[in-house]
Amino acid sequence: MSSKNLNPTCCCNESTSESSDCCNETIIIGFKEKTEPCPVCENNGMLVGSITVKHMVLDELVEQVLDDNYHLCTNEKCDIAYYNLKSNSTFETKDIKVPIWFKKDADPKYACYCNKITEDQVIKTVIEKGLTNMKDIVLGINGNMECHCKTKNPTGKCCSKVFNSIINKGLSIKNSKRNNITH
Numbered sequence: 001m002s003s004k005n006l007n008p009t010c011c012c013n014e015s016t017s018e019s020s021d022c023c024n025e026t027i028i029i030g031f032k033e034k035t036e037p038c039p040v041c042e043n044n045g046m047l048v049g050s051i052t053v054k055h056m057v058l059d060e061l062v063e064q065v066l067d068d069n070y071h072l073c074t075n076e077k078c079d080i081a082y083y084n085l086k087s088n089s090t091f092e093t094k095d096i097k098v099p100i101w102f103k104k105d106a107d108p109k110y111a112c113y114c115n116k117i118t119e120d121q122v123i124k125t126v127i128e129k130g131l132t133n134m135k136d137i138v139l140g141i142n143g144n145m146e147c148h149c150k151t152k153n154p155t156g157k158c159c160s161k162v163f164n165s166i167i168n169k170g171l172s173i174k175n176s177k178r179n180n181i182t183h
């Protein structure tokens with residue numbers, strides 16, 4: 001028996017999506033593309049637009065954000081969040097309004113930034129309510145669903161891929177606990 005979520009959904013639909021390409025698979029795959037290395041840890045980063053960085057940094061730092069693309073350092077151990085090598089402009093994780101979920105010590109760990117839903121909430125909902133699709137889970141927790149990935153998610157892209165991997169994590173926890181449930 002498979003514990004995988006076979007019907008992944010996304011937070012975005014025509015009525016609320018401000019960016020129809022936020023879930024575009026080729027853009028999401030861009031996460032793994034080789035790009036400019038982080039000036040501190042030298043890991044390759046992920047391309048992020050200026051608009052996303054402007055919405056992520058603390059209000060007093062917005063003016064310092066260039067009208068140019070940045071890279072997001074994807075190394076969980078590195079304190080650098082965004083960097084632009086050409087202009088030597090960098091922002092650290094402490095300069096960002098929300099914890100970046102894949103960085104060490106991220107608290108809370110958001111599964112969906114648009115709807116402010118944490119990894120723990122998703123896992124709990126999968127286990128307790130048996131929901132296995134992103135839309136049902138977001139609606140179950142929040143009652144409504146918003147999509148502003150370009151300005152709310154640190155990557156500027158849709159969280160659906162990460163969200164669905166958390167659903168699968170919840171399902172496997174649920175399956176491993178099954179023997180212990182008495183009711």
Ligand SMILES: [Zn+2]
Nearest residue numbers: 038041073078
């Ligand atoms: Zn780094």
